[in-house]
Amino acid sequence: MNLLVTGGAGFIGTNFVKYVMSHRPNWSVTVLDKLTYAGRRENLSDYEGSERYRFIKGDICDPVAVQGAMEGCSAVVNFAAETHVDRSIDDPASFVRTDVEGVRVLLEEFKKDDSRSVFLQISTDEVYGSVQNGRSSEEDTLDPRSPYSASKAGGELLAMSYFSTFGVPVVITRASNNYGPHQYPEKLVPLFITNAFEGEKLPLYGDGGNMRDWLFVTDHCSALVAAIEKGRPGRIYNIGDGQEMTNKEVTFAILEATGTDPSLVRFIEDRLGHDRRYAVDISRAREELNWKPDTDFQTGIALTVDWYRDNPQWWQSIKSGEFREYYKKMYSTRLENSERIQ
Numbered sequence: 052m053n054l055l056v057t058g059g060a061g062f063i064g065t066n067f068v069k070y071v072m073s074h075r076p077n078w079s080v081t082v083l084d085k086l087t088y089a090g091r092r093e094n095l096s097d098y099e100g101s102e103r104y105r106f107i108k109g110d111i112c113d114p115v116a117v118q119g120a121m122e123g124c125s126a127v128v129n130f131a132a133e134t135h136v137d138r139s140i141d142d143p144a145s146f147v148r149t150d151v152e153g154v155r156v157l158l159e160e161f162k163k164d165d166s167r168s169v170f171l172q173i174s175t176d177e178v179y180g181s182v183q184n185g186r187s188s189e190e191d192t193l194d195p196r197s198p199y200s201a202s203k204a205g206g207e208l209l210a211m212s213y214f215s216t217f218g219v220p221v222v223i224t225r226a227s228n229n230y231g232p233h234q235y236p237e238k239l240v241p242l243f244i245t246n247a248f249e250g251e252k253l254p255l256y257g258d259g260g261n262m263r264d265w266l267f268v269t270d271h272c273s274a275l276v277a278a279i280e281k282g283r284p285g286r287i288y289n290i291g292d293g294q295e296m297t298n299k300e301v302t303f304a305i306l307e308a309t310g311t312d313p314s315l316v317r318f319i320e321d322r323l324g325h326d327r328r329y330a331v332d333i334s335r336a337r338e339e340l341n342w343k344p345d346t347d348f349q350t351g352i353a354l355t356v357d358w359y360r361d362n363p364q365w366w367q368s369i370k371s372g373e374f375r376e377y378y379k380k381m382y383s384t385r386l387e388n389s390e391r392i393q
């Protein structure tokens with residue numbers, strides 16, 4: 052298997068490439084990544100020089116770059132995306148461009164060679180929108196409510212149209228919130244861990260009662276390998292863990308794992324259109340992919356905290372760059388008007 056992994060220098064892409072390099076010794080990997088603010092080529096520096104690995108800096112919206120990168124590849128795993136909901140509220144255009152148009156460019160190139168085995172489109176449980184009761188199943192109606200989730204829904208619908216119209220062997224996975232090493236510190240878990248290390252405030256949106264299903268990133272990676280090997284073309288698979296927690300509960304787990312005083316927690320003005328709850332039914336992935344998650348939250352969060360503790364240069368270099376301006380813009384006024392935890 053010669054995989055083209057787009058967005059391989061980002062959080063899940065990095066963990067996925069590492070997973071494949073150690074668990075599938077006969078597979079080789081080409082990474083195509085634009086290296087936006089979220090991508091780090093050095094995450095994969097251990098593999099530079101390996102015959103099984105090559106890195107190409109390029110944009111999935113650029114047909115020439117995509118053609119060169121896909122040459123000789125038998126399967127595509129598309130992680131490349133703009134991924135942060137808060138940034139999508141500020142700048143929807145970049146999301147539509149990469150998360151929809153980029154998918155079209157990849158599919159157009161993919162369909163030129165019908166010997167290719169799978170186009171795996173990495174999607175998200177956010178396409179279901181906020182779930183009041185029960186769990187989302189793959190047949191549920193899509194109700195994306197942010198520019199990010201709407202773009203991801205557009206990308207996967209387009210991918211599925213290439214299955215129906217052209218017979219492209221598209222498989223789609225919809226995962227819940229991932230956490231683990233190498234996650235860019237704009238997202239809740241790494242932001243709160245690194246802020247705790249720095250003695251900075253932990254800004255919880257709204258009442259902290261929004262619920263997410265937390266999936267350790269390595270469990271997501273094992274599901275994706277199973278989807279490549281066993282997924283049926285034209286099929287969608289939810290990937291999650293059932294570790295449903297409020298943001299407040301996640302925050303307290305991080306406080307405990309980092310030995311931080313709760314007085315650093317602040318309730319700040321909520322995210323616009325903030326989805327209250329996501330929860331996915333993963334019985335299809337369990338039955339058809341023979342996959343199950345292995346890492347409970349206590350174990351996963353301890354591993355994650357250890358990784359950030361052991362790799363301060365990784366996140367400190369990010370937090371001292373462009374991130375500083377982003378953080379000021381997103382949080383400074385809201386933190387001035389914030390409330391302490393009771």
Ligand code: NAD
Pocket residue numbers: 057058059060061062063064083084085086087088089090091109110111112129130131132133134135149153173174175176203225226227228229230234235
């Ligand atoms: P990330 O933001 O950490 O990484 C995204 C990567 O894509 C970066 O390396 C970036 O440089 C690259 N990229 C962005 N635009 C590109 C372009 N136009 N061309 C080429 N490369 C480009 O994201 P992540 O959290 O690792 O998410 C990866 C995928 O998984 C995304 O498709 C996301 O929607 C999906 N997903 C993420 C989660 C989660 O909890 N993080 C959950 C479900 C699904």
Ligand code: DAU
Pocket residue numbers: 134135136137174175176177226227228229237238239240242254255256257261262263298322329
């Ligand atoms: O559900 C899957 C999705 O999970 C992925 O598709 C997205 O790419 C990924 O970013 C993630 O989206 P969320 O918006 O759920 O993740 P985030 O880490 O930004 O926020 C998690 C929860 O924490 C959410 O309810 C908002 C809240 N939050 C987030 C931040 C950054 C806070 O309370 N404070 C914060 O500072």
